[in-house]
Amino acid sequence: MPSPVLDRYNNEFKDLEGFFLPMAMAAWDFLFCAQNALNIKGGMLEIGVFKGKSAVLAAMHMRDHEPAFLLDLHDVPAARDAIQSVKPNNVTFLKMNSIDALDDQRLEAMRGQLRWVHIDGEHTGYATRADLDTAAALLSKNGLICVDDFFSFKYPQLTASVYEFLFKNPFKFRMVLACANKCYICRTAWAEKYDTYIRENCIEKMALSENNWTLTRTSYLHDHGCFSIISRNKDRDFVGLDRDIDTRVF
Ligand SMILES: C[S@@+](CC[C@H](N)C(=O)[O-])C[C@H]1O[C@@H](n2cnc3c(N)ncnc32)[C@H](O)[C@@H]1O
Numbered sequence: 001m002p003s004p005v006l007d008r009y010n011n012e013f014k015d016l017e018g019f020f021l022p023m024a025m026a027a028w029d030f031l032f033c034a035q036n037a038l039n040i041k042g043g044m045l046e047i048g049v050f051k052g053k054s055a056v057l058a059a060m061h062m063r064d065h066e067p068a069f070l071l072d073l074h075d076v077p078a079a080r081d082a083i084q085s086v087k088p089n090n091v092t093f094l095k096m097n098s099i100d101a102l103d104d105q106r107l108e109a110m111r112g113q114l115r116w117v118h119i120d121g122e123h124t125g126y127a128t129r130a131d132l133d134t135a136a137a138l139l140s141k142n143g144l145i146c147v148d149d150f151f152s153f154k155y156p157q158l159t160a161s162v163y164e165f166l167f168k169n170p171f172k173f174r175m176v177l178a179c180a181n182k183c184y185i186c187r188t189a190w191a192e193k194y195d196t197y198i199r200e201n202c203i204e205k206m207a208l209s210e211n212n213w214t215l216t217r218t219s220y221l222h223d224h225g226c227f228s229i230i231s232r233n234k235d236r237d238f239v240g241l242d243r244d245i246d247t248r249v250f
Helices: 004-012 022-037 053-061 077-086 098-103 125-138 156-168 188-205
Strands: 043-047 068-072 091-095 114-119 139-148 173-179 182-187 213-216 227-231
Touching (some): 004 053, 022 114, 022 139, 022 173, 022 188, 043 053, 043 098, 043 125, 053 068, 053 114, 068 077, 114 125, 125 139, 125 156, 139 188, 156 173, 156 182, 173 188
Parallel strands (some): 043 114, 068 091, 114 139
Antiparallel strands (some): 139 182, 173 182, 213 227
């Protein structure tokens, strides 16, 4: 079932203008709860804040002492107001181009310490690739990088840069979940823990049946497969390898 944080978010912030699908909200809530269950601590960074629709949910999941960095090219007054109401302390707004993120001493001091980095700024391939390098530098040993608009036909270059990053760093980074236009990447050493947590908890905690969603895993981690969540498929909670599907149902 969704956490009380998501219930509050849905009551107070769901209608904020922005780009954040209900399935992505549920996935974030699930993954932040996973980090709690796995005793993962650390701050967060969002690149590309706009009006704060996604940033607010992440900020709500941060503990009071955990830092939240919100970076955007422009002033984001609506996001400031919303985030102030849920996380009054340890929030830093950075008005800058993300290419220069590590020139900021406050971010530079966070190397290896963030448990959540959301990349949702400039959607060119080179900016995404640079943002992935920034995220990799800032990510803690057990945190997650989330990349927006993964497999969006509007931004094919963004998906190319995600795979270039993964292919260049197979011993360092793995994708563990993809759904609702976003993918989730962790350090390879932690991939099994996230993978197991998703396998054991996602169906129930994201209330997949009630939400009309299905968990899929159509190949192995070592085949660049990972869990994904899709619209309800054959009224199943889980769909696995294509070759395992009973052909009599077609
Ligand atoms: C798609 S919006 C972000 C949506 C937001 N995360 C939400 O939940 O609604 C993209 C944001 O990225 C910012 N942006 C674009 N290019 C950027 C860059 N190079 N560096 C930092 N921010 C950038 C834009 O100003 C815009 O606010």
